[in-house]
Amino acid sequence: MSLKHAVLGFLSIAPMSGYDLRKHMEESVAHFWPADQAQIYRTLGHLAADGLVTVTTIPQEGKPDRREHAITEAGLAELDDWLASPVEYVPSREVFLVRLFFVGRLGVDRVRDVLRERADEARELAAVLEQTRDASEQAVAAAGITLDLEMRLRLATLANGLAHARAELDWTQDLLAELTD
Amino acid sequence: MSLKHAVLGFLSIAPMSGYDLRKHMEESVAHFWPADQAQIYRTLGHLAADGLVTVTTIPQEGKPDRREHAITEAGLAELDDWLASPVEYVPSREVFLVRLFFVGRLGVDRVRDVLRERADEARELAAVLEQTRDASEQAVAAAGITLDLEMRLRLATLANGLAHARAELDWTQDLLAELTD
DNA sequence: GTCACCTATATGACAAGTCCTCTATTCGGC
DNA sequence: GCCGAATAGAGGACTTGTCATATAGGTGAC
Numbered sequence: 245m246s247l248k249h250a251v252l253g254f255l256s257i258a259p260m261s262g263y264d265l266r267k268h269m270e271e272s273v274a275h276f277w278p279a280d281q282a283q284i285y286r287t288l289g290h291l292a293a294d295g296l297v298t299v300t301t302i303p304q305e306g307k308p309d310r311r312e313h314a315i316t317e318a319g320l321a322e323l324d325d326w327l328a329s330p331v332e333y334v335p336s337r338e339v340f341l342v343r344l345f346f347v348g349r350l351g352v353d354r355v356r357d358v359l360r361e362r363a364d365e366a367r368e369l370a371a372v373l374e375q376t377r378d379a380s381e382q383a384v385a386a387a388g389i390t391l392d393l394e395m396r397l398r399l400a401t402l403a404n405g406l407a408h409a410r411a412e413l414d415w416t417q418d419l420l421a422e423l424t425d
Numbered sequence: 426m427s428l429k430h431a432v433l434g435f436l437s438i439a440p441m442s443g444y445d446l447r448k449h450m451e452e453s454v455a456h457f458w459p460a461d462q463a464q465i466y467r468t469l470g471h472l473a474a475d476g477l478v479t480v481t482t483i484p485q486e487g488k489p490d491r492r493e494h495a496i497t498e499a500g501l502a503e504l505d506d507w508l509a510s511p512v513e514y515v516p517s518r519e520v521f522l523v524r525l526f527f528v529g530r531l532g533v534d535r536v537r538d539v540l541r542e543r544a545d546e547a548r549e550l551a552a553v554l555e556q557t558r559d560a561s562e563q564a565v566a567a568a569g570i571t572l573d574l575e576m577r578l579r580l581a582t583l584a585n586g587l588a589h590a591r592a593e594l595d596w597t598q599d600l601l602a603e604l605t606d
Numbered sequence: 607g608t609c610a611c612c613t614a615t616a617t618g619a620c621a622a623g624t625c626c627t628c629t630a631t632t633c634g635g636c
Numbered sequence: 637g638c639c640g641a642a643t644a645g646a647g648g649a650c651t652t653g654t655c656a657t658a659t660a661g662g663t664g665a666c
Binding site: 328333334336345349352393397398403418 | 453457512517550582
């Protein structure tokens, strides 16, 4: 599991409430690691139980209390161990390919429709990623910040998504062309 | 869930035992939909309970009984409904990107190592997919079979994996190059 | 004025997937 | 003769992730 490590990673940057975490994840890692709110809170519970984070309740006026989670030494050690562990390939499930594998049953017209729908989605995804990437880059430029390693890697995850979206788009296009023969 | 539909898909080709299913899936869809043996049997159980497949026990000599599962009309209807339903984008989780997002902590050397390990895996995956694709194509050519729509689509799923493996490889390469600045 | 949304957390029920173990027999290799 | 692989199935325990719902005050829109 990796939500655990994603959470530790965020807490290594700054202490946060579950709510903060959710928002940060939403706007940074959601495109390759979507996180459910319930799951985040549960994970924080486990981390606290394991002594990888500590919890401080901060009362607020008008708003519900914040339960701020800070990473411990043990938590940092766990995070670094994971980061230092060997990279292993995890095959990602692609429902779309399951569909494609069998959709021939419904005839070539449906196949073409399915591929066009897929192409639309790939295009849209690419557009969204491009936009967020450009926005991030402009924000960095406007602030006059030097791009440090961390920032570069975070931008690289966007580039990764973009590369795959484009690969998917090209592939659908090629297949569509092949099917017109 | 899609294992259900993958199973229905296979049973739409021919009746099968759970064992057969496992083997067929292993050598055809495993690269985009890895299926656990226990999961397959459980899914078959659900499908039978829902009347989407029927089960016939076939005694065998020397070997355990086969429990052959055949798709019903209702099962075919369910499969076709799913195939005809709108395609929707399912974001796939990429543990590697979570790692990359935070590995900057450990310094640029570890980052480079991580990327090289990833590149190796992408290369290996590409090689495997290329090999199976070529083998399938040669088998088809040797048998002198005309490539029907179904066959083409099945080869296309291999091409898809290949396209993404190459995209991943290119991306790691680009990023490595960028990090030497 | 009320309706929806934001802040903030939590839980229960469920679905899906992974891992491990177990049962039984046959066949081939060394 | 033993070991392991192939054939065939099943179940328990556990982890992950999803969905829905609840509480509860504050803010802005129309």
